[in-house]
Amino acid sequence: MKIGILTSGGDCSGLNAVIRSIGLCITENIRNVEIRGIPDGYGGLIRGESYRLQRKDFEGILHLGGTILGTSRQPFKQMTVVQDGGTRLEKMCENYRKMGLDCLFTLGGAGTHKTAALLCMEGCHVIGLPKTIDNDIYGTDVTFGFQSAVEVATESIDRIRTTAESHGRTMLVEVMGNKAGWLTLHAGLASGADAILLPEIPYEPEKICRLVEQRQKKGRGCTIIAIAEGALPKSEVKLKKEARTFVRADRGESTGTQHLAEILQQQTGVETRVSVLGYLQRGGTPCAYDRLLSSRLGGYAAMLAKEGRFGVTAAVSGNRITFNALADIAGKYKYVDPRGDLVRFGRDMGVCFGD
Amino acid sequence: MKIAVMDISSSALSLIVAEAGKRKTEICLKERVSLSLPHYLEGSRLSERGIEKLVAELCGLRERCAGMGVDVGYLIATAALRNIGNSDDIRNAVLERTGFEINFIDGKTEAYCDFVANRYYASLPQAVLMDIGGKSLEICDLSKKRKNDMLCFDFGLLDLHRKFVRKILPGEEEARDMRKFLKKRFDEAGLPGEDVFSTAVVVGATGMALYEIYADFADVPEEEDHRTIEYDVFKKLVKRLLTGDDRSRLILKHAPEKLYLLVPAAITMKTLFKRFGVEHVVVSESGVKEGYLYLVLHGKEQGICYDFRSGALSEHPFDSAPEKPVRRRRTRRTAVAQQEPASAEGEKETAAEAELPGNGA
Numbered sequence: 001m002k003i004g005i006l007t008s009g010g011d012c013s014g015l016n017a018v019i020r021s022i023g024l025c026i027t028e029n030i031r032n033v034e035i036r037g038i039p040d041g042y043g044g045l046i047r048g049e050s051y052r053l054q055r056k057d058f059e060g061i062l063h064l065g066g067t068i069l070g071t072s073r074q075p076f077k078q079m080t081v082v083q084d085g086g087t088r089l090e091k092m093c094e095n096y097r098k099m100g101l102d103c104l105f106t107l108g109g110a111g112t113h114k115t116a117a118l119l120c121m122e123g124c125h126v127i128g129l130p131k132t133i134d135n136d137i138y139g140t141d142v143t144f145g146f147q148s149a150v151e152v153a154t155e156s157i158d159r160i161r162t163t164a165e166s167h168g169r170t171m172l173v174e175v176m177g178n179k180a181g182w183l184t185l186h187a188g189l190a191s192g193a194d195a196i197l198l199p200e201i202p203y204e205p206e207k208i209c210r211l212v213e214q215r216q217k218k219g220r221g222c223t224i225i226a227i228a229e230g231a232l233p234k235s236e237v238k239l240k241k242e243a244r245t246f247v248r249a250d251r252g253e254s255t256g257t258q259h260l261a262e263i264l265q266q267q268t269g270v271e272t273r274v275s276v277l278g279y280l281q282r283g284g285t286p287c288a289y290d291r292l293l294s295s296r297l298g299g300y301a302a303m304l305a306k307e308g309r310f311g312v313t314a315a316v317s318g319n320r321i322t323f324n325a326l327a328d329i330a331g332k333y334k335y336v337d338p339r340g341d342l343v344r345f346g347r348d349m350g351v352c353f354g355d
Numbered sequence: 356m357k358i359a360v361m362d363i364s365s366s367a368l369s370l371i372v373a374e375a376g377k378r379k380t381e382i383c384l385k386e387r388v389s390l391s392l393p394h395y396l397e398g399s400r401l402s403e404r405g406i407e408k409l410v411a412e413l414c415g416l417r418e419r420c421a422g423m424g425v426d427v428g429y430l431i432a433t434a435a436l437r438n439i440g441n442s443d444d445i446r447n448a449v450l451e452r453t454g455f456e457i458n459f460i461d462g463k464t465e466a467y468c469d470f471v472a473n474r475y476y477a478s479l480p481q482a483v484l485m486d487i488g489g490k491s492l493e494i495c496d497l498s499k500k501r502k503n504d505m506l507c508f509d510f511g512l513l514d515l516h517r518k519f520v521r522k523i524l525p526g527e528e529e530a531r532d533m534r535k536f537l538k539k540r541f542d543e544a545g546l547p548g549e550d551v552f553s554t555a556v557v558v559g560a561t562g563m564a565l566y567e568i569y570a571d572f573a574d575v576p577e578e579e580d581h582r583t584i585e586y587d588v589f590k591k592l593v594k595r596l597l598t599g600d601d602r603s604r605l606i607l608k609h610a611p612e613k614l615y616l617l618v619p620a621a622i623t624m625k626t627l628f629k630r631f632g633v634e635h636v637v638v639s640e641s642g643v644k645e646g647y648l649y650l651v652l653h654g655k656e657q658g659i660c661y662d663f664r665s666g667a668l669s670e671h672p673f674d675s676a677p678e679k680p681v682r683r684r685r686t687r688r689t690a691v692a693q694q695e696p697a698s699a700e701g702e703k704e705t706a707a708e709a710e711l712p713g714n715g716a
Contacts, residue, residue, distance in 0.1 A: 325394030
C-alpha cells in the first residue's frame with residue numbers, strides 16, 4: 001500500500017503531530033506500506049513531487065510547530081482553470097496515479113477539504129484531517145491548531161491588559177478569523193475581554209463608545225476589546241466584499257480595527273491603541289491539548305485508510321473521534337451562533353458584543 | 356397549528372414547517388441538511404456512524420421545530436431508507452433517540468405525494484411529472500389522478516451508479532450503457548414513446564440541484580421568476596457533465612452531497628425528455644413532503660407523528676381538517692409557475708378531480 005501525506009493552506013500548531021501519528025499508526029498496523037511526503041501542499045502534487053518518509057522521520061516532531069512537509073495556498077477556484085493544456089486538478093489526479101498512491105491524506109482547512117472533495121470526485125482515495133486555527137470546519141466540534149491559537153491569543157490579551165491598566169487606555173486586540181469568530185470568542189472569554197466583536201455579530205461603534213465611557217465613569221480605567229479581523233460594523237453589512245475592501249483600502253487599512261479605534265478615541269477622548277496579533281497565533285509549539293487531539297485524529301485517519309474508507313474526513317463529535325463524508329462538509333463553514341451558549345454566557349457576564 | 360414534515364432521502368434530510376389555519380395552510384420554513392447516506396453504508400447496511408449522523412441531524416431538526424413552536428412533526432422516508440438492509444435497526448434507533456417514528460412510504464404513495472403537491476401543473480398540456488431519486492424513479496401522467504396510475508421504478512440513481520460507474524463520475528461509455536439500460540426498463544414498463552407528453556415537471560431535490568447547475572451553466576439570471584429548462588441547452592450541459600474539465604467543480608459548487616447522483620440524473624432526465632418528445636421543462640419546488648403534508652391534513656394518509664405538546668407519538672393529531680387546501684407561500688421564483696396553469700384551466704374542479712385534494716401544496 002502506498003500512502004501520500006500533504007499539508008495545505010496556512011500553517012498551524014499540531015500539523016507535525018498529525019503527520020507523526022499517521023506515520024506511526026500506519027507503519028505499526030499496515031504491512032508493506034510506503035509513505036510518501038508531498039511537499040508544499042497541493043503545489044507538490046501538481047508538480048508531481050514526493051519523497052519517501054521513513055519511521056525515523058516521524059520521531060521528535062510531536063512538539064514542533066509548522067509542518068515538516070511545507071505548505072502552500074492553492075486557491076480552489078484555480079483548480080479547474082485550464083493552463084498549459086490542462087487543469088491543476090487533472091495534473092493532481094495524473095500525479096496521484098503516477099505516484100501509485102492508494103490513499104492521500106490531506107491536512108488542511110475548509111478550502112483544502114473542498115479541493116479534497118474534488119479529488120475524490122475524480123476517483124482519488126482521499127482522507128481529510130481538519131486543520132485550522134479558525135475552528136470553522138463544518139461537522140467537527142473542534143479542529144487541531146485551534147486550542148494552541150486560543151492559548152496564544154489569551155496570553156497576549158492578558159499581557160496587553162497590564163499595559164492598558166497601567167496607562168488607562170482602551171486596547172483593541174485584533175485576533176485572526178475572517179469569516180468565523182471562534183478564536184476571538186474563546187480568547188476573549190478566556191481573557192475576560194470587556195467587548196468581543198465577531199464577524200457573525202455586526203457591531204455599532206456607538207455601543208462600544210458607550211461601553212468605554214461607562215467604564216471610565218465607574219473608574220475602571222481600561223477597556224479591552226477582542227476584535228476578529230473579519231468583524232464589521234452594521235453599516236458595512238450590506239456592502240459587497242469588494243466594496244468593503246475598497247473602502248478600507250481607501251483608508252489605508254485591510255481590516256476595520258484601526259478605523260474603530262479612531263472612532264473610539266475621537267468620541268470618548270480615551271487614548272486608544274490597536275494590537276494586531278497576526279502570525280503569532282499560527283506558529284510555535286502545539287499545546288498539550290492539540291498534541292493529543294492531533295495524535296488521536298491522525299491515528300483514527302490511519303485506521304480509516306486501513307479499513308479502506310475514503311472520501312471522508314476525521315472529525316470530533318462530543319469527545320469522540322469519528323468521520324464525516326467529504327461531500328457533506330465541502331464548501332461549508334461552521335460559524336459562531338449569535339444565539340448559542342457561548343455568546344449567551346458572555347452576555348450573562350456583561351460582555352459587550354457591540355450589537 | 357404548526358406541522359412539520361421531515362424527509363430522509365439518500366443525500367439529505369429536509370424539513371418543511373407549515374402553519375395550518377382554518378382557511379389556509381402556509382409553509383413558513385424549508386430547510387435542508389446534507390447527509391450522504393451512501394458514504395455511511397457498509398454493504399447494504401447503514402453503519403453505526405451513519406445511524407449516529409442521522410440521529411444527530413434529526414435531533415437538530417427537532418430542536419429547530421421545537422424552537423418554532425411546532426405542534427406535530429411527521430418523519431417520512433422513501434426508498435432510500437426502505438431498501439437498506441438494517442432499516443428496522445435504524446427505525447428503532449431513531450425512535451429511541453429522537454422520539455420520531457419513521458413513516459416508510461412506498462413507491463406509489465411517494466409518486467402520489469409528488470402528484471398532489473404539483474397538481475396545479477395538471478392543466479398544462481400533456482404534462483408528465485418525474486421524480487428522479489436515489490433509490491427509485493416516479494413518473495406520473497398528470498392527466499391521471501388515481502394512486503394506481505402512478506408509475507414507480509424500483510431502481511434509482513444510486514443503483515445506476517453502482518451498476519455502471521467504476522469511479523465517481525461516469526464517462527461517455529458508461530453513460531451509453533446507462534441509457535441502454537434505461538431504455539430497456541422503460542420499454543418493459545410500457546412507458547409511452549414520443550409525442551405523448553410535451554411538458555415535463557421535474558420534482559425532487561436532485562432535480563432541483565440539477566437545475567441549479569443548469570442555471571449556472573446557462574447563465575440564467577438569479578432574478579428569473581420561474582424555473583424552466585431549455586432542452587437544447589440541457590443536452591449541452593449533459594455533455595459537459597460527461598466530458599467537461601470543470602464538471603467536478605460544477606457539482607461541488609452546487610450539490611457536493613449529490614456527487615453520485617447528479618450525472619446519472621442528468622442522463623436519466625435526458626433519456627426521458629427524448630423519449631417523451633418533451634418541449635418544455637418546469638422544475639418544481641414542491642414534492643413528497645408537501646404532498647404528504649396535504650394528505651395527512653386531509654385524512655388521506657394515516658401517519659404516526661411526534662406530538663411536541665405532549666412529547667408522545669400520535670396517530671390522530673388533528674381535530675378537523677382545514678377548510679382550504681394547502682398553499683405554499685409564494686416566492687418570486689415559483690409564483691409564475693403556479694399561476695400559469697390556473698389561468699389556463701381556471702379554478703373549476705370536475706367530478707373526477709373532486710376525489711383528489713385541490714390545487715396543491
